[in-house]
Amino acid sequence: MDFKPSREIDIAGAEMAVATYIFSKDLLDSQILIDSGLCRGDRGTLRTLEPRTEIVDDVINLLVSMLKKTAPPCKWYMPMTIMQAVIEGRRLSSPIVARIARDYMPSKVDEVRWIYQPMWCLGHWFLMIIDVPRKRLIHLDSLHNRDMEPKRREAMEKVAPELEMMTVGDGWLKNPAVRRPRFSTFEFDVPTVPQQDRNS
Structure with missing residues (x-):
């Protein structure tokens, strides 16, 4: 990963494997990782969740589309x-x-x-x-x-x-x-x- 999770993030095991897959700097940024039916998120979009990175509106729209489902x-x-x-x-x-x-x-x-x-x-x-x-x-x-x-x-x-x-x-x-x-x-x-x- 491009960043080391801090102690406050507190992830381990399967969560660490998923985070490594999402935030890997060795995998394609254009790979679609989430498809909510209303919008899609590729690795490049999700990488804006990294610390000290400006979050793009696609991440917000993905969250909105997931929240509305339930x-x-x-x-x-x-x-x-x-x-x-x-x-x-x-x-x-x-x-x-x-x-x-x-x-x-x-x-x-x-x-x-x-x-x-x-x-x-x-x-x-x-x-x-x-x-x-x-x-x-x-x-x-x-x-x-x-x-x-x-x-x-x-x-x-x-x-x-x-x-x-x-x-x-x-x-x-x-x-x-x-x-x-x-x-x-x-x-x-x-x-x-x-x-x-x-x-x-």
Whole structure:
């Protein structure tokens, strides 16, 4: 492997054999190692998980497609496609929107409780969770930076209305008498994350 796993990674036996196979510098980067049905990941893609390497969006999309397979219909795990288009100021074509709805939005909008949308802003990954029952846009970030918070909030407040627009129409409501969730009106929320004790 190009890197030596640290003690914190704590892998041995079969896990070490799998890690060696994935991260081997002697095997082809173009070899497909994961095919989720919705997207594929080759060795080169997975090698971006190595320490001190920038993770590419294909890895995030692979994770999303795997999570959605076992998730209940009330949880939507969204791909990067929508966020990327919004941030870049592009409109998605109707066939792409229809495919995303079919593959990633398994319930009606009045049944969804949480929407998980990976976000990329100013060279950094973080997660937006749309908490529908509490009407919150939650910003989760393992490396939270208060100085960057306004830009990340701005990105979230651009993506939420796009997700809302995708659910317009009577076909998106199980119960037509229920009020449609308005993601664009939800409050921004940054949960307090306990600081890790560096001495422990």
